[in-house]
Amino acid sequence: EDQVTQSPEALRLQEGESSSLNCSYTVSGLRGLFWYRQDPGKGPEFLFTLYSAGEEKEKERLKATLTKKESFLHITAPKPEDSATYLCAVQGSGAGSYQLTFGKGTKLSVIP
Amino acid sequence: NAGVTQTPKFQVLKTGQSMTLQCAQDMNHEYMSWYRQDPGMGLRLIHYSVGAGITDQGEVPNGYNVSRSTTEDFPLRLLSAAPSQTSVYFCASSRTVNQPQHFGDGTRLSIL
Numbered sequence: 642e643d644q645v646t647q648s649p650e651a652l653r654l655q656e657g658e659s660s661s662l663n664c665s666y667t668v669s670g671l672r673g674l675f676w677y678r679q680d681p682g683k684g685p686e687f688l689f690t691l692y693s694a695g696e697e698k699e700k701e702r703l704k705a706t707l708t709k710k711e712s713f714l715h716i717t718a719p720k721p722e723d724s725a726t727y728l729c730a731v732q733g734s735g736a737g738s739y740q741l742t743f744g745k746g747t748k749l750s751v752i753p
Numbered sequence: 754n755a756g757v758t759q760t761p762k763f764q765v766l767k768t769g770q771s772m773t774l775q776c777a778q779d780m781n782h783e784y785m786s787w788y789r790q791d792p793g794m795g796l797r798l799i800h801y802s803v804g805a806g807i808t809d810q811g812e813v814p815n816g817y818n819v820s821r822s823t824t825e826d827f828p829l830r831l832l833s834a835a836p837s838q839t840s841v842y843f844c845a846s847s848r849t850v851n852q853p854q855h856f857g858d859g860t861r862l863s864i865l
Binding site: 645672673675677682683684685686687690728730732738739740741742743744745746 | 757784788793794795796797798801803809811812843845850851853854855856857858859
């Protein structure tokens with residue numbers, strides 16, 4: 642059974658204070674690891690897909706990295722508009738290969 | 754560019770009532786899915802479809818039915834609503850099962 646654990650559950654940062662969110666996973670044959678951003682009252686918005694260990698992707702102040710056991714979402718010099726819940730999900734190649742398994746998310750608050 | 758459209762946005766039901774949550778996408782995506790999101794839990798897959806006429810169960814299918822008669826539409830039916838089905842329901846679609854999913858903005862359902 643695929644599992645995803647995100648930490649911390651909540652994170653408060655001052656504007657400009659860089660940090661990282663963690664996503665630990667167990668999966669039978671990783672087909673893809675996905676990061677999403679979710680704003681209150683909205684559906685998740687796709688950010689990145691990572692497919693293999695060592696892969697990195699960047700978008701503005703966000704950078705996602707992947708190892709064989711975890712992924713990090715690095716936030717550099719965050720702004721208040723980066724406040725949201727960040728979700729991590731994995732897709733394996735086992736019996737549930739048509740499904741995404743989501744973590745519970747990290748709620749990020751960036752204080753001006 | 755509408756993307757994934759869910760209706761209604763809010764709904765209150767009484768225990769035992771039935772209803773259909775609507776989901777439509779205009780991106781010609783083959784893969785569509787329904788999730789529920791509850792406080793303190795990750796998104797959980799209810800049902801999914803890899804194409805018109807093909808549906809399958811996800812992690813939490815009990816109490817729900819789906820059908821996929823067209824590529825565009827993927828309605829979710831609650832057969833006899835129960836308070837445990839109070840949740841936020843999200844529909845998502847992607848070009849194929851391996852591609853990032855695009856989410857609608859959800860239906861907030863309360864069952865009294």
